[in-house]
Amino acid sequence: MKKFINNVDNILVESLSGFAKAHSDLVELHLEPNFLTRANKAQNKVAIISGGGSGHEPLHAGYIGYGMLDAACPGHVFTSPTPDQMLMAAEAVHADKGVLFIVKNYAGDVMNFEMAAEMLPFENATVLTSDDCAVINSTYTTGRRGVAGTVIVEKCVGSLAETGADLKACKALGDKVNKQTASIGVALTSCTVPTAGRPTFDINESELEIGVGIHGEPGRRREAMREADEIVGDCVEAILTDFKIRDIHPTNKHEALLLINGFGATPLMELYLIFNTAAKLFNLQGFEISRSLVGNYTTALDMAGASITLCLLDDEIKQHWDSPVHTAALRWGK
Amino acid sequence: MKKFINNVDNILVESLSGFAKAHSDLVELHLEPNFLTRANKAQNKVAIISGGGSGHEPLHAGYIGYGMLDAACPGHVFTSPTPDQMLMAAEAVHADKGVLFIVKNYAGDVMNFEMAAEMLPFENATVLTSDDCAVINSTYTTGRRGVAGTVIVEKCVGSLAETGADLKACKALGDKVNKQTASIGVALTSCTVPTAGRPTFDINESELEIGVGIHGEPGRRREAMREADEIVGDCVEAILTDFKIRDIHPTNKHEALLLINGFGATPLMELYLIFNTAAKLFNLQGFEISRSLVGNYTTALDMAGASITLCLLDDEIKQHWDSPVHTAALRWGK
Amino acid sequence: MHTEFILAAAKNIQQCILANESTLESLDREIGDGDHYINMKRGANTIVELEAELTPLKPDEALNKIGMKLLSTIGGASGPLLASFFMSMAKVLKENGGDSHAKIAAAFSAGVQAIIQRGKANIGEKTMLDVLIPVAQQFEILATQTSDVNLISKSLIRTAEQGMLSTKDLIATKGRAAGLGERAIGHIDPGAKSCQLMIESVCKLVLEK
Amino acid sequence: MHTEFILAAAKNIQQCILANESTLESLDREIGDGDHYINMKRGANTIVELEAELTPLKPDEALNKIGMKLLSTIGGASGPLLASFFMSMAKVLKENGGDSHAKIAAAFSAGVQAIIQRGKANIGEKTMLDVLIPVAQQFEILATQTSDVNLISKSLIRTAEQGMLSTKDLIATKGRAAGLGERAIGHIDPGAKSCQLMIESVCKLVLEK
Ligand SMILES: Nc1ncnc2c1ncn2[C@@H]1O[C@H](COP(=O)(O)OP(=O)(O)O)[C@@H](O)[C@H]1O
Ligand SMILES: Nc1ncnc2c1ncn2[C@@H]1O[C@H](COP(=O)(O)OP(=O)(O)O)[C@@H](O)[C@H]1O
Ligand SMILES: [Mg+2]
Ligand SMILES: [Mg+2]
Numbered sequence A, B: 001m002k003k004f005i006n007n008v009d010n011i012l013v014e015s016l017s018g019f020a021k022a023h024s025d026l027v028e029l030h031l032e033p034n035f036l037t038r039a040n041k042a043q044n045k046v047a048i049i050s051g052g053g054s055g056h057e058p059l060h061a062g063y064i065g066y067g068m069l070d071a072a073c074p075g076h077v078f079t080s081p082t083p084d085q086m087l088m089a090a091e092a093v094h095a096d097k098g099v100l101f102i103v104k105n106y107a108g109d110v111m112n113f114e115m116a117a118e119m120l121p122f123e124n125a126t127v128l129t130s131d132d133c134a135v136i137n138s139t140y141t142t143g144r145r146g147v148a149g150t151v152i153v154e155k156c157v158g159s160l161a162e163t164g165a166d167l168k169a170c171k172a173l174g175d176k177v178n179k180q181t182a183s184i185g186v187a188l189t190s191c192t193v194p195t196a197g198r199p200t201f202d203i204n205e206s207e208l209e210i211g212v213g214i215h216g217e218p219g220r221r222r223e224a225m226r227e228a229d230e231i232v233g234d235c236v237e238a239i240l241t242d243f244k245i246r247d248i249h250p251t252n253k254h255e256a257l258l259l260i261n262g263f264g265a266t267p268l269m270e271l272y273l274i275f276n277t278a279a280k281l282f283n284l285q286g287f288e289i290s291r292s293l294v295g296n297y298t299t300a301l302d303m304a305g306a307s308i309t310l311c312l313l314d315d316e317i318k319q320h321w322d323s324p325v326h327t328a329a330l331r332w333g334k
Numbered sequence C, D: 001m002h003t004e005f006i007l008a009a010a011k012n013i014q015q016c017i018l019a020n021e022s023t024l025e026s027l028d029r030e031i032g033d034g035d036h037y038i039n040m041k042r043g044a045n046t047i048v049e050l051e052a053e054l055t056p057l058k059p060d061e062a063l064n065k066i067g068m069k070l071l072s073t074i075g076g077a078s079g080p081l082l083a084s085f086f087m088s089m090a091k092v093l094k095e096n097g098g099d100s101h102a103k104i105a106a107a108f109s110a111g112v113q114a115i116i117q118r119g120k121a122n123i124g125e126k127t128m129l130d131v132l133i134p135v136a137q138q139f140e141i142l143a144t145q146t147s148d149v150n151l152i153s154k155s156l157i158r159t160a161e162q163g164m165l166s167t168k169d170l171i172a173t174k175g176r177a178a179g180l181g182e183r184a185i186g187h188i189d190p191g192a193k194s195c196q197l198m199i200e201s202v203c204k205l206v207l208e209k
């Protein structure tokens, strides 16, 4: 393992300190317990808080700021944060309109946020994101995982909260966006967790892992490496099948947002190539890709690979996607 | 080599097509010869054109748009573009106030842009960027290479051009920013050029390459892998020494922009950790890091590693760095 | 149960976790995300460091403090589950006392119940519960049948081991491995392994006395 | 010189470049950026594909067209240099004709001069010029001394080879390898190698006749 680190035990705090220093206009860092808040506390709005294991940067701290999150709680690398972080973050940012937690659907995240929610002395609700269609939601699973679609949920809910909407409305929008979103990831290499010091899984030069999770969890299947168009074709099909299974039937010319997310070690050049093919294929299936996002938005440390996310748009989602946002990792309007 | 590609010969056009599709509000793609222009032609300003070999994304196409470039000419991977691309791009975007080429100082780029400039039927000038202090500008070199500092030059010159400033002023600002900027890069792994299909250089688990170029050119020296603080310390020293050698003496409390640039495969988490250390060290040396940029801005395909860039600020540079910019890869204000 | 015993057990558990680094790490790399060892190590170290604070406390107070500390230290899936275990066990001990094997067994069972409630899982889902549920049941049965602590300890070590091994052939339906379907078969659940190790550590401490 | 010869030479060069893929590629990987082979291949392929267009042209017109085509095809450092070579050679051929070895040698020298001007380099800087300058000089000398084309060809093959080998011990002061300082020593310059191969290809074609 070769990484820019001093001591594996300090990597998180040193990195968070760098982040807070580089974006001191946007965020404030609090340590022990660790959480980040907006540099200027927002008033008269539902406080939107997210969090999760670290290693997915810019998720979530990179999305703190106007139009998105009020606070983020970073856990250790790939380990959910603990309830005390959420409690302190909520204490710091709530503004009498309640707190909405946005939580990726993993047992650890769910339980830690749940315990925080139970202890929280004020009104709160939780949106669980579960866009990863690699995990088919059959009888034998706890449900789908939350992956890159989480960014879209955070963006839209953050926008709505900014208008002064109430907690119920924010939760409803979050649930809707999550429902209308499906993602699937492909890994070409494993990530290496710094404390582990070696790759999470072995994969050779001629293989790829389809349906991989953002922590390097094994996916649907191991396959022979193939050309990009075929890989993307399989992903697009998985997404379309997923909508069908979940009884979501997009209309013809349905507008959609296409997000190509890099896992950390895949060059932009390849991500745009993937976008090119995926957009073409979704067009052929009758979608109109009217919004797009291409880059490293929900990473898995240094994993080479990418995920494809399709979010079905309606006027409400479009409005909240387009609205101004001012964070370290997503910024437009205003 | 595992990459998301179909055919090594098409990677560039497929990727550019995806880029143009994803950012159709910002750019227009022209093929054979290949160049990209703003979606809406700007008027009454010096046309700012850059270009260079591909593989450094988002450089340069990601910087096309309001406040930065008017056009970009992408060559094959790591190969400078050819003069016909620059001529056609200039033809498409010039608006009667002349054309300014921003060119990274490599023999190939210099000569191809030079030939284009000689053939161009209208007023033009060139800013050569040469911020890489890994190459010490002694008698035995053609001069320093242009690396991540190019982004700062493009941002500032692009901003000035937007005010209607003339060609001479734009060139002068570009030259000044370049002069006040120094960079140095470190590689932990090699990049793999798709057509070559194998890593450009061999480097083992216990080594790092200090002073590496953004094409994977070998650097100053091969060293034993060490902890981040030591590596960053050496880089900071190289930058300070470089200013001294070039007879640039920053005042105490000199304001500076610190750019930590990822080469493609290094996670944001590590880049922020580097920022944290570098900012601390520059502070100790009497600088005030009042502007920052952390992320993948001038990459080397899938190389793991990062570069550190310090740009000495004055009121003029600060104003043009802060001014609104609206491109695929850099966006603020407005 | 005495606080002294709790502290000694904590140290034994810490040693045992540290000694099983590569096992725990590989198991979670195979069907999880590779952090289970480091999570358990962080938790164990923190508790051992708490010695001075714990020493003056009553056993139930000590266990409650351990639960709360684990809650804010471990994170991940195992954090809130183990925290819930200790806090619930503490609660029952406080209410009923811990001056008999039966009472300790009941408290242990209450802890396991808390894990079931928090994680909404049950036996056969390829989690730590495949160790903890059989151990709790066996403990309660043995506590009414015998007062031979060595016999109880030996039996629980075996039960824990069987439970841990049973996870190997299961498909996971809870936790991170639930995404794997058939691919989880053939791998022991990391949480089951760490729970088995912890139970073994504590039982061995009893046997050594 | 006939256009027919130019076309045959282009094909020979193409074959020779393709046959030396791994050599050219490694050399540029070692002290450059690894694209020299693919740049040369792209150039050579494009010229061979131009056959139909080139066939009816006079030799100087063909060389000029080749230069212009290379300019918009190769890119990198080698593109504008080789393009300048052919366009300048064409210009001198057009002005003076190419009906003697001396005139061809003079045109060749003019091409090399264009490279010197464009790249602002000279002999001893570890570039293609370490092959081209000695070859041009030798060609001009031999052309006045002998009309034995076989002798000239054999001699130029040797000169090119010596020039190419001479780059091995040099520090680069131009081109991408200039950043390397001492580390460039021990490596042959890729552009010198490809120029040597091209000269050898053309000379062998002469010898075969
Ligand atoms: N719902 C659940 N109920 C009981 N145990 C669970 C549940 N979910 C996960 N676990 C246990 O947690 C273990 C994983 O812990 P750990 O690796 O520390 O957390 P994470 O899975 O969040 O990375 C699993 O091996 C399993 O035994
Ligand atoms: N200024 C120069 N003058 C002459 N030849 C040069 C000069 N700069 C570079 N070269 C030649 O170009 C070769 C590299 O070509 P190539 O790899 O195609 O381009 P690049 O260096 O841009 O990647 C070098 O090996 C050297 O022979
Ligand atoms: Mg985890
Ligand atoms: Mg090149």
Ligand SMILES: [Mg+2]
Pocket: C028, C032, C033, C034, C035, C036, C076
């Ligand atoms: Mg885990």
Ligand SMILES: [Mg+2]
Pocket: D028, D032, D033, D034, D035, D036, D076
């Ligand atoms: Mg090259």
